Amino acid sequence: MLKRKDGFTGERCIVLPKMIIEMEKQDPLVSSLYITDIGYYPVANFHYRERKDPIEQNVLIYCVEGTGWYQIGQGKRQDVGANQYFILPAGIPHRYASSENHPWTIYWIHFCGNHASYYAEGAATPQSITPAMNSRINDRNHLFEDIYFTLANGYTRENLRYSSSLLHYYLASMRYLGQYRSREIHQKNKEEVAENEIVNASVHFMKENLEKKISLQQMAQYTGYSSSHFSMLFKKETGHSPLNYFNLLKIQYACQLLSSTNMKINQISFKVGIDDSFYFSRLFTKLMGMSPKDYRLHIQEK
DSSP states (O other): OOOBSSOOTTOEEEEOOHHHHHHHHHOTTGGGSEEEEEEEESSOTTBEEEESSOOSSEEEEEEEESBEEEEETTSOOEEEOTTEEEEEOTTSOEEEEEOSSSBOEEEEEEEESTTHHHHHTTOSSOEEOOOOTTOOHHHHHHHHHHHHHHHHTOOOHHHHHHHHHHHHHHHHHHHTHHHHHGGGTTSOOGGGOOGGGHHHHHHHHHHHTTTSOOOHHHHHHHHTSOHHHHHHHHHHHHSSOHHHHHHHHHHHHHHHHHHHOOOOHHHHHHHTTOSOHHHHHHHHHHHHSSOHHHHHHHHHHO
16 A cells, blocks of 8 residues: 655645744644644545654644544553544554545644643544534534635734634534534524425535535435435526536535635645546536636736
């Protein structure tokens, strides 16, 4: 088996310089919780990392698609799958890897600080974040992007403090999952959703899974209807088939990324759950009437 630490198509990562990490340690606000490394690896074939010498950072790995495994110290090997995360505690050797048959797509953060252990507590085993009517997964992913692009824009004191503050919220959204989801708890459970609300429920499900490949069967299963009945209801309400509508949402999200970030086209393609950047460009052109590159230029000229 090949083993790669990095170098994946569509990957993004930031490794903070040692001088900046020292600034974080000395800052009275940032020192409570700060980032040393952050990244996103889509479809990470042959991803493998082993650290026999312990590091001082906690390592969060949040798997949004695919599968993998990890081992902490001499403990047993743990399997991890889509919609699960784990945190490797600081000061203990570890190793982890993407599966060979279904490589994972992961968000990852190395973090330290006086409060780091509070967020890492209890997360040495896989923790599940299952999509639901009140899950707010997409909100959490936007938080990650806010952290990433704040750091990508420079290491000013204000940027370091802002990213530290966001990291508290990001980790809290996992550590205190029930509280994070309680904002939407007033919404009805899917079993109680009337037929005329099925479309809203399924659109929410699509938005929570924009970075993945979701089949018609998975959408229908979420609503509790057969594929044919669900498709009929959805098209009656929206004028689109479920899969076409899902593609529209993906391209809408791609437009936001093209206009608000400097991500490369292939990075955006992976970010919206399309592994083939050429197919992504063809789909974008078909729906928007111009290529992703031309769209970005068009937006910049306004």
